Amino acid sequence: MSIYIYLNSHLYPSPITNPPIHPSQEISTHINMSTYPDRTTDARARLLSHFAQATGTTEHGARWDALWKESFLPWDKGFPNPALVDLLAERQDILPSPRHDGKKLKALVPGCGKGYDVLLLASWGYEAYGLEIASTALEAARKVEAEMSGQKEYETKREGGSVTWLSGDFFEDGFLKNVQGEGKFDLIYDYTVGLSSYDEETR
Protein backbone atom coordinates (compact mmCIF):
# COMPACT_ATOMS: atom_id res chain seq x y z
CA MET A 1 0.00 0.00 0.00
CA SER A 2 1.38 3.38 -0.73
CA ILE A 3 -0.79 6.19 0.46
CA TYR A 4 0.99 9.43 1.00
CA ILE A 5 -0.65 10.80 4.07
CA TYR A 6 1.62 11.24 7.03
CA LEU A 7 -0.28 12.99 9.74
CA ASN A 8 1.57 14.11 12.79
CA SER A 9 2.08 17.22 14.83
CA HIS A 10 4.19 18.53 11.95
CA LEU A 11 1.30 18.54 9.52
CA TYR A 12 1.94 21.59 7.42
CA PRO A 13 -1.05 23.34 5.90
CA SER A 14 0.98 24.51 2.94
CA PRO A 15 0.75 22.66 -0.33
CA ILE A 16 3.70 20.90 -1.89
CA THR A 17 5.81 23.29 -3.88
CA ASN A 18 9.00 22.93 -5.77
CA PRO A 19 10.87 25.21 -5.57
CA PRO A 20 9.68 26.05 -2.02
CA ILE A 21 7.55 29.15 -1.60
CA HIS A 22 9.06 31.71 0.74
CA PRO A 23 6.83 32.14 3.81
CA SER A 24 6.29 35.81 3.00
CA GLN A 25 4.67 34.89 -0.28
CA GLU A 26 1.01 34.26 -0.28
CA ILE A 27 0.29 30.57 -0.13
CA SER A 28 -2.25 29.89 -2.79
CA THR A 29 -3.49 26.58 -3.96
CA HIS A 30 -0.57 26.36 -6.36
CA ILE A 31 0.84 22.88 -6.37
CA ASN A 32 3.66 22.07 -8.75
CA MET A 33 3.64 18.34 -9.36
CA SER A 34 5.57 18.33 -12.60
CA THR A 35 8.93 17.29 -11.16
CA TYR A 36 7.72 14.09 -9.55
CA PRO A 37 5.65 11.69 -11.60
CA ASP A 38 3.15 11.07 -8.89
CA ARG A 39 -0.52 10.75 -8.30
CA THR A 40 -2.79 13.60 -9.23
CA THR A 41 -3.13 16.76 -7.21
CA ASP A 42 -6.83 16.11 -6.82
CA ALA A 43 -6.39 12.66 -5.33
CA ARG A 44 -3.77 13.88 -2.94
CA ALA A 45 -5.75 16.91 -1.84
CA ARG A 46 -8.77 14.75 -1.31
CA LEU A 47 -6.86 12.25 0.82
CA LEU A 48 -5.36 15.04 2.90
CA SER A 49 -8.68 16.65 3.73
CA HIS A 50 -10.27 13.25 4.29
CA PHE A 51 -7.86 12.45 7.08
CA ALA A 52 -7.30 15.93 8.45
CA GLN A 53 -10.38 15.79 10.67
CA ALA A 54 -9.80 12.41 12.17
CA THR A 55 -8.04 11.92 15.46
CA GLY A 56 -7.30 8.69 17.27
CA THR A 57 -7.31 5.11 16.10
CA THR A 58 -11.01 4.48 15.76
CA GLU A 59 -11.65 7.51 13.62
CA HIS A 60 -8.70 6.82 11.40
CA GLY A 61 -9.77 3.24 10.96
CA ALA A 62 -13.22 4.42 9.98
CA ARG A 63 -11.73 6.94 7.54
CA TRP A 64 -9.68 4.27 5.81
CA ASP A 65 -12.70 2.02 5.62
CA ALA A 66 -14.75 4.79 4.03
CA LEU A 67 -12.22 5.11 1.19
CA TRP A 68 -12.29 1.36 0.63
CA LYS A 69 -16.09 1.26 0.61
CA GLU A 70 -16.09 3.91 -2.04
CA SER A 71 -13.25 2.26 -3.91
CA PHE A 72 -11.27 5.49 -3.87
CA LEU A 73 -7.89 3.78 -3.97
CA PRO A 74 -5.41 6.00 -5.78
CA TRP A 75 -2.55 4.06 -4.18
CA ASP A 76 -3.57 0.64 -5.52
CA LYS A 77 -1.03 -0.70 -7.99
CA GLY A 78 -2.60 -3.98 -9.05
CA PHE A 79 0.56 -6.02 -8.55
CA PRO A 80 3.36 -6.60 -6.03
CA ASN A 81 6.31 -4.26 -5.74
CA PRO A 82 8.88 -5.27 -8.40
CA ALA A 83 11.62 -4.58 -5.84
CA LEU A 84 10.11 -7.26 -3.59
CA VAL A 85 9.65 -9.66 -6.52
CA ASP A 86 13.35 -9.33 -7.35
CA LEU A 87 14.74 -9.59 -3.85
CA LEU A 88 12.73 -12.69 -3.02
CA ALA A 89 14.03 -14.31 -6.20
CA GLU A 90 17.63 -13.11 -6.12
CA ARG A 91 18.71 -12.24 -2.58
CA GLN A 92 18.55 -15.35 -0.40
CA ASP A 93 21.49 -13.84 1.45
CA ILE A 94 19.43 -11.02 2.98
CA LEU A 95 16.28 -13.01 3.67
CA PRO A 96 15.73 -14.73 7.03
CA SER A 97 17.31 -18.18 7.27
CA PRO A 98 15.17 -21.20 8.10
CA ARG A 99 14.27 -21.22 11.78
CA HIS A 100 16.17 -23.35 14.30
CA ASP A 101 12.92 -24.87 15.55
CA GLY A 102 11.92 -25.91 12.05
CA LYS A 103 8.73 -23.86 12.10
CA LYS A 104 7.62 -22.07 8.95
CA LEU A 105 8.84 -18.52 8.46
CA LYS A 106 6.13 -15.98 9.26
CA ALA A 107 5.90 -12.80 7.23
CA LEU A 108 3.90 -9.68 8.03
CA VAL A 109 2.82 -6.94 5.63
CA PRO A 110 1.38 -4.04 7.64
CA GLY A 111 -1.03 -1.95 5.58
CA CYS A 112 -1.21 -4.63 2.90
CA GLY A 113 -4.05 -3.05 0.91
CA LYS A 114 -5.34 -5.54 -1.65
CA GLY A 115 -2.57 -7.87 -0.58
CA TYR A 116 -0.49 -8.47 -3.72
CA ASP A 117 2.71 -8.53 -1.69
CA VAL A 118 1.16 -11.01 0.76
CA LEU A 119 0.28 -13.39 -2.07
CA LEU A 120 3.81 -13.05 -3.38
CA LEU A 121 5.34 -13.93 -0.02
CA ALA A 122 3.06 -16.94 0.32
CA SER A 123 4.25 -18.17 -3.10
CA TRP A 124 7.75 -18.23 -1.64
CA GLY A 125 6.67 -20.48 1.22
CA TYR A 126 6.05 -17.91 3.93
CA GLU A 127 3.16 -18.13 6.34
CA ALA A 128 2.12 -14.69 5.16
CA TYR A 129 -0.08 -12.30 7.09
CA GLY A 130 -1.61 -9.18 5.59
CA LEU A 131 -2.77 -6.58 8.10
CA GLU A 132 -5.26 -3.85 7.40
CA ILE A 133 -7.16 -1.47 9.65
CA ALA A 134 -10.05 -1.24 7.19
CA SER A 135 -12.16 -4.40 7.07
CA THR A 136 -13.38 -3.45 3.60
CA ALA A 137 -9.77 -3.62 2.44
CA LEU A 138 -9.60 -7.23 3.55
CA GLU A 139 -12.76 -8.03 1.58
CA ALA A 140 -10.99 -6.63 -1.48
CA ALA A 141 -7.87 -8.63 -0.63
CA ARG A 142 -9.86 -11.87 -0.38
CA LYS A 143 -11.31 -11.14 -3.79
CA VAL A 144 -7.87 -10.57 -5.27
CA GLU A 145 -6.69 -13.79 -3.68
CA ALA A 146 -9.58 -15.71 -5.23
CA GLU A 147 -9.19 -14.14 -8.65
CA MET A 148 -5.45 -13.83 -9.03
CA SER A 149 -3.94 -16.82 -7.28
CA GLY A 150 -3.49 -18.64 -10.57
CA GLN A 151 -1.45 -15.87 -12.16
CA LYS A 152 2.18 -16.37 -13.07
CA GLU A 153 3.64 -13.92 -10.58
CA TYR A 154 2.00 -15.87 -7.74
CA GLU A 155 2.88 -19.36 -8.87
CA THR A 156 4.40 -21.44 -6.11
CA LYS A 157 8.18 -21.16 -5.95
CA ARG A 158 8.47 -22.82 -2.56
CA GLU A 159 5.84 -25.09 -1.06
CA GLY A 160 4.14 -24.64 2.25
CA GLY A 161 3.10 -21.00 2.13
CA SER A 162 -0.20 -19.65 3.37
CA VAL A 163 -2.20 -16.43 3.38
CA THR A 164 -4.01 -15.00 6.41
CA TRP A 165 -5.84 -11.68 6.40
CA LEU A 166 -5.78 -9.78 9.68
CA SER A 167 -8.01 -6.94 10.67
CA GLY A 168 -6.54 -4.50 13.14
CA ASP A 169 -4.27 -1.65 14.02
CA PHE A 170 -0.56 -2.23 13.46
CA PHE A 171 0.24 -0.28 16.62
CA GLU A 172 -1.99 -2.41 18.88
CA ASP A 173 -1.66 -6.09 19.83
CA GLY A 174 -5.21 -7.13 18.97
CA PHE A 175 -4.34 -8.61 15.58
CA LEU A 176 -1.75 -10.93 17.15
CA LYS A 177 -4.40 -13.19 18.62
CA ASN A 178 -5.00 -14.51 15.12
CA VAL A 179 -1.33 -15.20 14.47
CA GLN A 180 0.08 -18.69 15.00
CA GLY A 181 2.63 -19.22 17.70
CA GLU A 182 4.18 -16.31 19.56
CA GLY A 183 3.52 -12.82 18.30
CA LYS A 184 6.72 -12.35 16.36
CA PHE A 185 7.51 -12.45 12.68
CA ASP A 186 10.54 -13.61 10.75
CA LEU A 187 10.03 -11.14 7.93
CA ILE A 188 8.32 -7.77 8.06
CA TYR A 189 7.89 -5.94 4.79
CA ASP A 190 7.61 -2.18 5.16
CA TYR A 191 6.48 -0.03 2.27
CA THR A 192 5.08 3.39 3.18
CA VAL A 193 3.88 2.21 6.59
CA GLY A 194 5.59 5.23 8.14
CA LEU A 195 3.91 7.49 5.62
CA SER A 196 0.43 6.19 6.02
CA SER A 197 0.23 6.05 9.78
CA TYR A 198 -1.41 8.71 11.86
CA ASP A 199 -0.20 10.36 14.98
CA GLU A 200 -1.43 9.90 18.49
CA GLU A 201 -3.66 12.67 19.77
CA THR A 202 -1.39 13.30 22.69
CA ARG A 203 1.54 14.41 20.53
Added chain:
Amino acid sequence: MRPAWSKRYNDLLSPSGRVICVEFPTYKPPSTGGPPWALPPKIYNAHLPRPGEELSYADDGELLEDKIGEPIPGALRRVEHFQPKRTHKIGYSADGKVTDWVSVWSFET
Protein backbone atom coordinates in the same frame (compact mmCIF):
# COMPACT_ATOMS: atom_id res chain seq x y z
CA MET B 1 4.71 8.55 15.45
CA ARG B 2 8.05 7.51 14.09
CA PRO B 3 9.22 6.42 17.56
CA ALA B 4 6.15 4.18 17.83
CA TRP B 5 6.82 2.80 14.35
CA SER B 6 10.43 1.94 15.15
CA LYS B 7 9.46 0.39 18.47
CA ARG B 8 6.80 -1.74 16.81
CA TYR B 9 9.26 -3.32 14.36
CA ASN B 10 11.74 -3.98 17.14
CA ASP B 11 8.96 -5.61 19.17
CA LEU B 12 7.40 -7.69 16.38
CA LEU B 13 10.52 -9.17 14.77
CA SER B 14 11.80 -12.59 15.84
CA PRO B 15 15.45 -12.80 17.01
CA SER B 16 16.63 -14.23 13.68
CA GLY B 17 14.19 -12.24 11.56
CA ARG B 18 14.61 -9.45 9.04
CA VAL B 19 12.75 -6.21 8.46
CA ILE B 20 12.84 -5.27 4.79
CA CYS B 21 11.98 -1.67 3.94
CA VAL B 22 11.42 -0.32 0.48
CA GLU B 23 12.35 3.25 1.30
CA PHE B 24 10.06 5.78 -0.35
CA PRO B 25 9.84 8.70 -1.09
CA THR B 26 13.50 9.41 -0.77
CA TYR B 27 13.88 12.23 -3.26
CA LYS B 28 12.09 15.13 -1.65
CA PRO B 29 13.82 17.67 0.53
CA PRO B 30 11.75 17.84 3.74
CA SER B 31 11.65 21.62 3.43
CA THR B 32 9.30 21.36 0.47
CA GLY B 33 6.67 20.13 2.88
CA GLY B 34 4.08 17.51 2.06
CA PRO B 35 2.28 15.27 1.78
CA PRO B 36 4.10 13.14 0.99
CA TRP B 37 6.72 14.00 3.53
CA ALA B 38 10.24 12.88 2.73
CA LEU B 39 11.42 9.48 3.93
CA PRO B 40 15.04 9.37 2.86
CA PRO B 41 17.26 6.50 4.07
CA LYS B 42 18.63 8.55 6.97
CA ILE B 43 15.17 8.65 8.56
CA TYR B 44 14.95 4.86 8.62
CA ASN B 45 18.54 4.63 9.83
CA ALA B 46 17.93 7.13 12.63
CA HIS B 47 14.71 5.63 13.97
CA LEU B 48 14.89 1.85 13.58
CA PRO B 49 17.99 1.44 15.80
CA ARG B 50 16.38 3.75 18.39
CA PRO B 51 13.00 2.16 19.06
CA GLY B 52 10.55 4.40 20.86
CA GLU B 53 12.96 7.31 21.01
CA GLU B 54 11.90 10.82 19.99
CA LEU B 55 14.37 12.42 17.63
CA SER B 56 14.80 16.11 16.97
CA TYR B 57 13.52 17.70 13.82
CA ALA B 58 13.75 21.28 12.65
CA ASP B 59 10.61 23.26 11.87
CA ASP B 60 11.11 22.59 8.16
CA GLY B 61 11.01 18.86 8.78
CA GLU B 62 14.75 18.26 8.45
CA LEU B 63 16.14 15.64 10.82
CA LEU B 64 18.69 17.16 13.19
CA GLU B 65 21.41 14.58 12.68
CA ASP B 66 23.84 16.24 15.11
CA LYS B 67 21.43 15.56 17.93
CA ILE B 68 21.03 11.85 17.27
CA GLY B 69 22.39 9.78 20.16
CA GLU B 70 23.87 6.31 20.16
CA PRO B 71 21.84 3.40 18.79
CA ILE B 72 20.04 1.46 21.51
CA PRO B 73 21.90 -1.77 22.39
CA GLY B 74 20.08 -4.83 21.12
CA ALA B 75 17.91 -2.87 18.70
CA LEU B 76 17.70 -3.38 14.94
CA ARG B 77 20.73 -2.59 12.81
CA ARG B 78 20.86 -2.02 9.11
CA VAL B 79 22.72 -4.91 7.47
CA GLU B 80 22.14 -4.14 3.81
CA HIS B 81 21.27 -1.06 1.79
CA PHE B 82 20.95 -0.83 -1.98
CA GLN B 83 18.87 0.59 -4.76
CA PRO B 84 16.61 -1.98 -6.40
CA LYS B 85 16.83 -2.53 -10.15
CA ARG B 86 13.14 -1.82 -10.37
CA THR B 87 10.29 -0.72 -8.16
CA HIS B 88 6.79 0.73 -8.36
CA LYS B 89 6.38 3.54 -10.87
CA ILE B 90 6.18 6.23 -8.20
CA GLY B 91 9.65 5.25 -7.04
CA TYR B 92 11.23 6.67 -10.20
CA SER B 93 12.25 10.27 -10.88
CA ALA B 94 11.00 12.16 -13.92
CA ASP B 95 14.16 11.20 -15.80
CA GLY B 96 13.63 7.51 -15.19
CA LYS B 97 16.04 6.84 -12.34
CA VAL B 98 15.09 4.66 -9.39
CA THR B 99 14.75 6.83 -6.30
CA ASP B 100 13.70 4.04 -3.92
CA TRP B 101 16.15 2.18 -1.72
CA VAL B 102 15.93 -1.20 -0.04
CA SER B 103 17.18 -1.59 3.52
CA VAL B 104 17.41 -4.79 5.52
CA TRP B 105 17.40 -4.80 9.32
CA SER B 106 18.44 -7.47 11.78
CA PHE B 107 19.17 -8.05 15.47
CA GLU B 108 22.05 -10.30 14.47
CA THR B 109 25.37 -8.61 13.76
